[in-house]
Amino acid sequence: MHAKAFGCFLPPFHDPSVSPYAALQRDIELCGLADDLGLDEVWVGEHHSSGWSTLSTPEMFLAALARETRRIRLATGVIPLPYHHPLHVAERMVLLDHLTGGRAILGVGTGTYVHDMEMTGVDPSTLRANFRASLDVVQALVNGETVDTETPWFTAKKAVLQLRPLRGSIETVVASSLSDPAIEMLTDTATTPTVHVVPPWGAIRPGMDKDPVGALVERVDAYRNKSGGATRVRCNVFVHVADSAAAGIDEILTGFSELRRGLYKKILGMPIPDSPVAHRKTVESLVDSGAFIIGDTATCTRAIRDLLDRLGDPVSLNFFVPRWVSHQATLDQLTTLSQEVLPGLFGALDGTAESMKLTAEEAARQMKRRTEIG
Template identity: 35%
Template sequence: MAGKKMRFGAFIAPFHPLNENPTLAIERDMELVQWMDKLGYDEAWIGEHHSAGYELIASPEIFIATAAERTKHIRLGTGVSSLPYHHPLMLADRINQLDHITRGRVMFGVGPGALPSDAFMMGIEVAKQRDMMDEALDVLVPLLRGETVTAKTSWFELNEARLQMTPYSRPSVEISVASQVSPTGATAAGKHGLGLLSIGATSAGGFNALATNWAIAQDNAKDCGQTVERDQWRLVGPVHIAETREKARENVRFGLEKWLYYFREVAALPLAPSDGSDPVDALIASGMAVIGTPEDAIAQIERLQSQSGGFGAFLQMAHNWADFEQTKRSYELMARYVFPKFQELNVNREASLEWASTNRPTFMGQAMMAVGTRVAQHIEKKGTENIRPEILEAMGLGKKPDAAQ
């Protein structure tokens, strides 16, 4: 009997370099989600950013509403909504509306906000963002369950606040908290019994913190009378695969350097070597990225399973390393050759093939016996005039004519 299927999806920040049309870049993100829906991906998470030029989507809710009209099955999440940027009642109302519009396909990812430049423009102190997230989450969870909330904090107030519409999803939309290295996300997830979204799971710090952060989530859940489920834990990592490792490496030369430039100059993450060595080699060697074949992607996911102790979904970080056609091909290869490994899609097929192969002598014997019976019945009625000699020979009723005759 097959077990639970690992889910697959994408975390679409997105990352678009400055040398292309931004309107077309957003449209391409939409096309990618449509392609994923066709391939059978389970989820797509859409980011929220307001500065620095690369991460263009300001409202994941607007993107999700559009994508929901163009897709059939894939679930769509905010990846993530930056809670300090929104009054909780307004944000809860928008998410609840999406829950109804999508008939339950929306997911609510939350975090404190990733870019200090976003916070600066709104006059938000970066040092306060995580506290603001915690305060917002304290009221968002009950609001999205349809409860009435009164609260006053340093930055918002709610007076008998409630959503007008009962949630479409019960008890509420699925909520997941962003986590990287610090315990902030894990602590919040445990407090409210929410999912965990490990965005930097393959970076050195994020990878090393996986087991610790899950333990923090579990311990805090226990202290707060909640539970957290590994099935609702999602790990994010960049992947580009092709038919061969050489082809994958060639593909990513298209846009990798522009992606690395953003992280060097804006996000300030040490993802690429500064000594002039090959960044592809460095990303592969560090375990940060998969640039290779489906087998390499399988090995990376197994490595994450071992380090984490188990999780429910693997999300590819969308990155534009390759041109769009090769990017779509990479997603297709994941669906064709990586999904089956972790979703037990071919277990019954393999068992069926083995069973048929093992019992082939018996089945072939029965088939030959059935044919022989029919031939014998025909001979009894009509004789052998219309029966090919080799068939008679096989039945022991005659000899095959000599080739020289």
């Protein structure tokens, strides 16, 4: 993988007023476009309740997506390990690895929705301990080991996988806050993190974090120092290209407000103010702090370049796709990012610009030569 890679992160949000079948078809179309555009990876999440978060089995979705794509890597974003027996997680991921031709990435986390946990009898107070126990077993199984263990949560007796990864291993990525304990766990398990520039929670309010990018860079530096250097970090960031920041905020505000109101406030019960002014101020604060990148092509290119430079290599930047605009506008945004913003990061247009400049500067002399030749 390149030192700098790009992809998209699809949270499992679907507008409950849209047909579930249509919503999934839109997801497939978007991921197919990402593959056509040359993006490196796509992440698909998992939730089990709320009516909004209806993508419950990312492995099944990614298996279907494998038949619709050619080269893009397909990642679970993320499987909450405390909800599943680790043998089943390992089995499904190795099967997915074969079905995708070795393109699978195992993304894991602890889970977030309490109702998801309660439906399956998961005690929220045990999440971290159970996550670590499960991660250790999943990694051992994928690595071909036979596991005998008994924990307060699960038992594995002579557990072994019948299939092994197609190319010997499967990359494991952990959703992380990069707190000190999280960094210890990442280094102990030889996994790498995926982080959000700002958590995509509806409880965000203006001014909650004056410098989220600076705080993130500080934690990434701490992680790399602990892990011994050039370890890949994945970062999820919201980017929206528009004529200006103000125009972009206007374009996403209705969808942003509906998600905060419909999911986070009414369903999840988060105590957020629900008024047009409050929602607008929240978005404006996120843009002002650098947590959201909104603006014209040049503005977005500069902001992304700055973020990449501050995070350092190797880094994968995944564009957060919450569907705050229409489906067609979402596809258009992904196309614009891939064809107009990303090329500017690597000087892809510099050669043609320099050639036009030099040719124009020499035009008078060359015209004279052509006249003399004629």
